Amino acid sequence: MVSPAVALLIFGAAALLLAGVFWPRQGLVARLMRLAALTERVRLEDAVKHLHDCDYRGQPASVESVAGALEVTRARAVGFVARLEALGLVRTSAERVVLTSVGRAEALRLLRSHRLWERYLADRTGLGPAEWHDEAERLEHRLSPTKVEALASSMGHPVYDPHGDPIPTAAGKLPPRAGFAVTALRPGQAASIVHLEDEPRAVFEQLVAAGLAPGMQVQLLDASAERVRLLADGRVHALEPVIATNITVAPTEGLPEPAGPFETLADLETGDRVVVRDIAPVCQGPQRRRLLDLGLVPGTEVAVEFRGPLGEPIAYRIRGAVIALRREQAELVRIERDGASVEAAT
């Protein structure tokens, strides 16, 4: 019989070793699998996507831009482009690299897969916004077209991804690019966010942390070379101009003037009675629908009944039923203390 101290040491060492090998994402196995997944096909598909992206934005694409997008040397990028040309996916003329119609169809197929995955990750998995893109980058190369269609139909054929980008149809249709950078607004002008660029990730994380989301109303307060100040939901956001350009907006027509800051169901005391104003734009997809289906539509009266023993969840009386919500959900429902104005509006 081994001595207990030795046995415990061996156990600890074995546990550490196993964790190092099998830990998700950072473990040895996960790293090796990621490396193995980065095959030539994936590289080529990424190159096609980059070319389409340039095309969609109306920017010229070149071997250099391909090298930059794939993070490879120029020599390897030349190899990739040559390979794509041989496959009939691109044409090169002078310095330019242009997608053929076959290449564009392929790019749209990939884009559809990518954006559907992002929608899926956002709606169904509870992964944080910052992780949607990276995960979708990995998953988009894996599905056959039939599986992609099954994914789309399981989600009710969504039209937009969670960043506000349109998802190409199965037939490869994509509406023209709409909107412009928020920095193009005149001071004092208001617009609604239609898109938050998800690359680079650090910038996107900053925008998400600031609480910005597609569907939100923003007003440009002032812009200088150092700083852009935006008013969104009644809160002032100061951003560097280079970061602010990652916010795409479209003109607001027929939408109410931006207002805020808003109180939410989470801000109330037991016994309060209020009226729902709306559900925050950041809440999308099935989660939004579920809140709406509970009857949390504008004008609904809500009373705070009681709280859980740990301060959460909070039980609300909504249209006759007592329904408990977690703080995170309660924060998404914006309310008005004075019900009269909302009821008049609806």
Next chain:
Amino acid sequence: MTSTAAAPCVGCHANRASSLVQLGVRPGRWDYLVALAGNPNTGKSTVFNALTGLRQHTGNWPGKTVVRAEGGFELHDARVKLIDLPGTYSLQAGSADEEVARDFILFGRPDVTVVVVDATRLERNLNLVLQILEITDRVVVCLNLMDEARRHGVGIDVAKLAKELGVPVIPTVARQGNGVPELLEAIHEVATGAVTTAPFRIERHPADVEAAIGTLVRTIRESYPELPNARWVALRLLNADERVESAVRAGDLGDLSERPWLEAGETVAVESDPGASPVGERILDHATSLRWTLSPRFHDSLTESMYGEAQRIAGGSMVRGLKRTKFDMDRFLDRLLTSKRFGFPMMLLILALVFWVTISGANVPSQLLATLFIDTLHPALTGFAAAIGIPPWINGLVLDGVYLATAWVVSVMLPPMAIFFPLFSLLEDFGYLPRVAFNLDTLFKKAGAHGKQALTMCMGFGCNAAGVVATRVIDSPRERLIAIITNNFSLCNGRWPTQILIATIFIGALAPAHFAGLVAASAVVGIAVLGIVAMFVASWLLSRTVLRGEATTFSLELPPYRPPRILQTLYTSIIDRTLIVLWRAVLFAAPAGAVIWLVSNVYIGDASLAKHLIDVLDPFGLLIGLNGVILLAYVVAIPANEIVIPTVLMLTVLTLGLGDLGSGAGVMFELNSASATGDLLRAGGWTLVTGINLMLFSLLHNPCSTTLYTIYRETGSAKWTAVATLLPLGMGFSVCFLVTQVWLLLA
């Protein structure tokens, strides 16, 4: 499955039948098909029972009908088949339950859809009624819980409501059978067409929606000029309704017309090859491009207008100012059961009480059954078999193996289950379980799990397989998987006997005699609480690693408390939980008995197979504070944890070579007193640490085969079944190992 996409097939009932089979309806002969829909917790199952006379289990927590039930009854010489659909708030959010309900109403084409409505929350319930009226006009509204409404001071002008909705509205108190004959009459009238309905439908939508509907209707009319409900089809297409899309794609649009059952030709919109109809593709293409023009608030505004109408109709038919009962019992109970001070103590107290009643109540009947099956019948059968000259090995395999294992399972498992499940059902009926979920939700949130996991966890205390099935109430796939994998940490009925016996022998014995029982009982409750802790830890680990993600949206309806109906609960929970679970356990235990007998009686060299296996397992067993006998017992007891103790005793006798105890190799037995069992185990080398480790291992090990099979069926994945097996096993090995080695280090 034959596709009937192309030609309409005249009057073929068979096609509808085949699509119903696809929807999960058992084929059979009936004249009318009736679907039962409604919000969760409106007494739908009670109405179902009142109509069919079946005793479907009913409970007071939302999302109870996770498996669709069907039943039949006779109505004016016509055979009626009744399908109970899952309770949903809406048909649009796309959860699995909602899809089942919607697909059934849309494609099962019931002759009548009965919508059960909670009269106390008319406005909320009307939202679903209006959505169903959009799909079909053969609807009867069953205004249930009229008694509760009266208690809450709510009166409803039924005639006015029926006029507004344009369909029959029948007030009922289904629990007492009030209004059921009238409901049957209304079903009959709508089914036979004696009453024609004129369902309320929302006519006006926001301007951009109206514009989109308008242009899409023109496109649809180009190809289907006679389609009566083109507006509805257009709206569904803008909403990306997949079934409507597939019907359009297949060119089956004509079948989605408003009253398909009245047409001569019956065809079924079976999914056929996509791209079958170029006309359909053109319509779909147009719909998709229109969807980009719609405001992102499109869905919001549809829901808003539904609720707006519901509010208007409900407000118009409510009679206010009735006398309310003075004291609001619900509010008082809620404040008490969820309070900071009493919430958790009350929960522990109720848990301990349920355990105590189950354990102490099961003792005597268990003994009686054991005396009957094992002490009396078994020797009699063996004697009889010997008398008529059956070869000893058949006798051993069948009577000592299969029969004894089954008898053990029945006598050990039946009494506690027959007590636990009714108790659980009473709590369910009363409405306490959602409050447990409410109290524990913060912990579940921290663990990255779904709040309704508390409900499935409670269910698991009865039987893990039942708990795994109950996870269907969780609609996020990630969180449902967590609930499935961690359900095994609820200490199920089958493991209690082991816990109680070992706690009595090794832990109760440490305390003075008159405290022994209490100490042993606390040790068992301690293990159960440890199981809850392990469940939180495992959920947290899973949601940080392989099932990474944050907890998603979750809302929990806290239904009003309802006085439980004791007799009916006893009857139904014994019938539909206890016996089903028992039957499954017996199915798995019988072969296990044969295996146990075989390993003890098949000899290799000079020792039995069991002896060899024990010798192989012993070093590892001792390392983690158990022994080879226990490990072997757990391997052969995978089918049913109930037989662990008798198997351990039998194997211990076998290894010690004590001929005078038990009745031979491979014959399971239990000793009459705990102290005699303790003496035997100590002779087998057991110490206090072995006892503690066995209790821990009994909590933390792989699920039994019934549960594993259920997990496989629910997840459809070998990978997750493997995780559910190996995770608790790994935890059990590690915990036992650590306890043993630390104990040795300190001792």
